[in-house]
Amino acid sequence: MAEAAAVVAESLAGYRARAARAVLEQVVLPGEELLLPGQEDGEGPGSAGERPLRLNAGARSRGRVVCGPGLRRCGDRLLVTKCGRLRHKEPGSGNGGGVYWVDSQQKRYVPVKGDHVIGIVTAKSGDIFKVDVGGSEPASLSYLSFEGATKRNRPNVQVGDLIYGQFVVANKDMEPEMVCIDSCGRANGMGVIGQDGLLFKVTLGLIRRLLAPDCEILQEVGKLYPLEIVFGMNGRIWVKAKTIQQTLILANVLEACEHMTADQRKQIFSRLAES
Amino acid sequence: MEGVMQTETKIRAESGIESGPRGPGCSLRNFACEQNLLSRPDGSASFLQGDTSVLAGVYGPAEVKVSKEIFNKATLEVTLRPKIGLPGVAEKSRERLIRNTCEAVVLGALHPRTSITVVLQVVSDAGSLLACCLNAACMALVDAGVPMRALFCGVTCALDSDGTLLLDPTAKQEKEARAVLTFALDSVERKLLMSTTKGLYSDAELQQCLAAAQAASQHVFRFYRESLQRRYSKS
Numbered sequence: 001m002a003e004a005a006a007v008v009a010e011s012l013a014g015y016r017a018r019a020a021r022a023v024l025e026q027v028v029l030p031g032e033e034l035l036l037p038g039q040e041d042g043e044g045p046g047s048a049g050e051r052p053l054r055l056n057a058g059a060r061s062r063g064r065v066v067c068g069p070g071l072r073r074c075g076d077r078l079l080v081t082k083c084g085r086l087r088h089k090e091p092g093s094g095n096g097g098g099v100y101w102v103d104s105q106q107k108r109y110v111p112v113k114g115d116h117v118i119g120i121v122t123a124k125s126g127d128i129f130k131v132d133v134g135g136s137e138p139a140s141l142s143y144l145s146f147e148g149a150t151k152r153n154r155p156n157v158q159v160g161d162l163i164y165g166q167f168v169v170a171n172k173d174m175e176p177e178m179v180c181i182d183s184c185g186r187a188n189g190m191g192v193i194g195q196d197g198l199l200f201k202v203t204l205g206l207i208r209r210l211l212a213p214d215c216e217i218l219q220e221v222g223k224l225y226p227l228e229i230v231f232g233m234n235g236r237i238w239v240k241a242k243t244i245q246q247t248l249i250l251a252n253v254l255e256a257c258e259h260m261t262a263d264q265r266k267q268i269f270s271r272l273a274e275s
Numbered sequence: 276m277e278g279v280m281q282t283e284t285k286i287r288a289e290s291g292i293e294s295g296p297r298g299p300g301c302s303l304r305n306f307a308c309e310q311n312l313l314s315r316p317d318g319s320a321s322f323l324q325g326d327t328s329v330l331a332g333v334y335g336p337a338e339v340k341v342s343k344e345i346f347n348k349a350t351l352e353v354t355l356r357p358k359i360g361l362p363g364v365a366e367k368s369r370e371r372l373i374r375n376t377c378e379a380v381v382l383g384a385l386h387p388r389t390s391i392t393v394v395l396q397v398v399s400d401a402g403s404l405l406a407c408c409l410n411a412a413c414m415a416l417v418d419a420g421v422p423m424r425a426l427f428c429g430v431t432c433a434l435d436s437d438g439t440l441l442l443d444p445t446a447k448q449e450k451e452a453r454a455v456l457t458f459a460l461d462s463v464e465r466k467l468l469m470s471t472t473k474g475l476y477s478d479a480e481l482q483q484c485l486a487a488a489q490a491a492s493q494h495v496f497r498f499y500r501e502s503l504q505r506r507y508s509k510s
Contacts, residue, residue: 027504030417031425031463072382072422081382081422083503105507106420108317110336110386136336136389172387 070102118232145179197240318419326401335391348383
């Protein structure tokens with residue numbers, strides 16, 4: 001019985017934590033532990049008693065590392081909580097150790113402070129609008145959070161209107177609150193979205209791709225028809241073109257971009273441009 | 276002890292994906308998994324083990340009724356629908372087992388006062404149903420992006436009248452077995468999350484079955500890793 005136990009123990013040889021640097025751009029699974037750059041030297045099967053001597057024993061080579069979406073701090077290490085590709089961004093100013101995050105594919109939005117989202121007004125109760133942003137609870141929007149709004153000059157917002165705003169309060173314990181002005185009091189593009197147009201839903205990963213700088217998809221779409229487009233980080237896109245048919249074509253193309261390779265996309269765009 | 280040694284060698288020789296001949300040793304049936312196949316749920320997965328197939332859908336973190344909300348963590352709900360007929364008491368008890376396993380693994384503290392709902396539909400039942408439900412639920416939770424502290428898998432063992440251990444039994448083998456044991460194991464240290472057993476077995480046999488299940492879970496986790504890598508490599 002002891003032999004069997006020994007054999008089994010070997011096969012369960014666990015799960016050693018890997019260095020984050022070694023796993024960049026690879027798929028990581030929930031439950032994996034990652035070591036930050038300052039901790040890799042001490043780890044290893046036989047190093048229990050032999051630490052290499054270092055001249056500056058206390059100082060870390062990098063500064064503070066920021067733990068982004070999909071990762072949590074677990075003691076000294078990072079614990080992966082979502083499945084996706086591990087990414088890293090070096091800090092611009094040279095301080096700190098940069099940001100690590102997991103790029104995952106998700107459909108459900110969780111409110112984050114500072115995100116710009118498209119919401120649908122679902123109720124008007126007293127001085128507050130309740131706005132559905134696709135999260136677990138509706139966000140609240142005060143009528144004074146519009147540009148030029150005062151108690152006498154109320155904004156013209158009805159139930160069912162689309163609102164483009166940003167979150168000022170968004171954490172797991174409180175109801176999210178959004179506003180349609182920036183910190184200087186100007187609208188800056190936020191507010192009620194106009195009439196007509198079409199609102200549709202895509203995955204959060206596609207929105208991030210479309211909003212990345214130098215996105216090819218967006219440039220190609222822009223050359224196709226003149227259009228107005230609003231992206232919400234909660235997976236909602238509002239699009240409006242001159243005719244209903246063009247609007248529908250644009251909506252279908254953007255939804256399909258999720259699954260198409262670059263070549264297929266170019267084919268479709270060239271076919272649309274001809275017709 | 277012999278039985279367990281045989282188990283080890285048989286499992287090492289075969290990978291978990293191809294279907295080996297179902298001889299007297301212990302081999303797992305071939306697996307297949309597909310993710311993101313339903314458009315409405317936030318995450319969905321279909322898991323096949325031999326002929327047993329379960330479809331899972333996950334909604335969450337979403338709104339929760341005030342009567343069911345928990346102030347500091349997410350409310351997890353599991354619904355299991357059988358292939359024919361209305362859900363009965365057996366389904367209720369399986370739902371509870373699956374819910375307890377998921378609660379141990381999902382980081383509910385990150386989403387207080389929300390609900391995470393897992394809906395499982397049995398498409399075909401050919402033995403090891405609870406293990407297949409657990410695997411489908413895990414893949415669907417990963418697909419939905421629900422934060423978890425580890426992955427989990429289900430493995431079923433059957434002990435027949437002369438004490439031979441069979442992993443991943445078919446419906447016929449389960450009916451003829453003296454005892455059927457199902458374990459849910461986590462991916463970090465193969466710890467036991469849930470166990471449910473039916474029938475007569477001794478203490479030593481329980482340990483043997485647990486050890487065999489832990490060894491078999493390696494194949495399941497390897498299969499999870501490969502299927503998730505394939506999914507992310509397409510994008």
